[in-house]
Amino acid sequence: MNREQSVPYQSAAWLSIMNNILLALFKGGVGLVFDSQALLANALYSATDAATGVTEKMQIPGRWKRRISDGAIFRIETKEPLIAILFSILLLLGGLQMAISSAVVISKGEIAPPGYMAGVAIVISIALKEIVFQYRYRQDRKNNTEGSRSYIEMHRYSVYSSVMVLVGVFGSMTGQALQLSAMLYFDPIAAFCVSLLVLWRGYGIVRAFVYGPIISQLQEEDASDFIETVQRVHGVIMVNDIKAQENGHYVSVVARISVNPRISVSEANDIANRAKVLLLHRFSHVGNVSIQVLPYDPGYPYKSNHSESDSDLPTLLQ
Secondary structure (H helix, E strand, C coil): CHHHHHHHHHHHHHHHHHHHHHHHHHHHHHHHHCCCHHHHHHHHHHHHHHHHHHHHHCCCCCCCEEEEECCEEEEEECCCCHHHHHHHHHHHHHHHHHHHHHHHHHHHCCCCCCCHHHHHHHHHHHHHHHHHHHHHHHHHHHCCCCCCHHHHHHHHHHHHHHHHHHHHHHHHHHHHHCCCHHHHHHHHHHHHHHHHHHHHHHHHHHHHHHHHHHHHHHHHCCHHHHHHHHHCCCCCCEEEEEEEEEECCEEEEEEEEEECCCCCHHHHHHHHHHHHHHHHHHCCCEEEEEEEEEECCCCCCCCCCCCCCCCCCCCCCC
């Protein structure tokens, strides 16, 4: 069941990546043809979103784990930063080049207003971006992840970038229509602001690489709090395994719990949902929680040598 549910979720993630790549190419081409610095900067920002998504997909699991107590293991998986560093360097160079180019255009004062197709392109890109976001967000909800907070945060800044470009393009076009030379600066100013956002995103990737191991070690110390929180949920017999992965500014937690093997699948899902909601509400830095439910098996010598088929008593009291 988990594998079947993860297929549309993974498809939505790759759809988001492909959408960002196509938007970057589309806005970049229109920006070049119709002389819009802001649209070019927004294309670079879409490439940043695509690079971030690809980096998350190609991350490598961590290499160490720590046993907290009998039957409970907590793992911190620090992800390999090589691809992230490569992307961040390219983004920093691209953002720096765009910022310098925009500053030069503003300083010279020789500004050509963008063509009307630049305005059409930014409107289409905003619409497509929102459609893909809503689709992926619904897949998050269907997979009981309560939405990826890191993805929502990334989309929020992408909206900021698009709004800046929208104001810049239409402001410059309005300035040309009204013969207001001051409004022609809207497009390069928007490009400069979006370039700063690109530089900030690249810096964030580098910063995550530099401070990632320290953050992981601090999160490891919270293992007992995670386990204690899950064990408070009525119906959880034992926490078999808990692992946490850094995901941007948030932490994704994956836990395996044991429940009474005599209960129904629906009741087991209810227990998992209660544990997930409790973790999300108690720990603000936890963005995603996935709970895997297993039937409790005490094993020898606690298990009886013969099993009674008509016995419906759990091994432990719930």
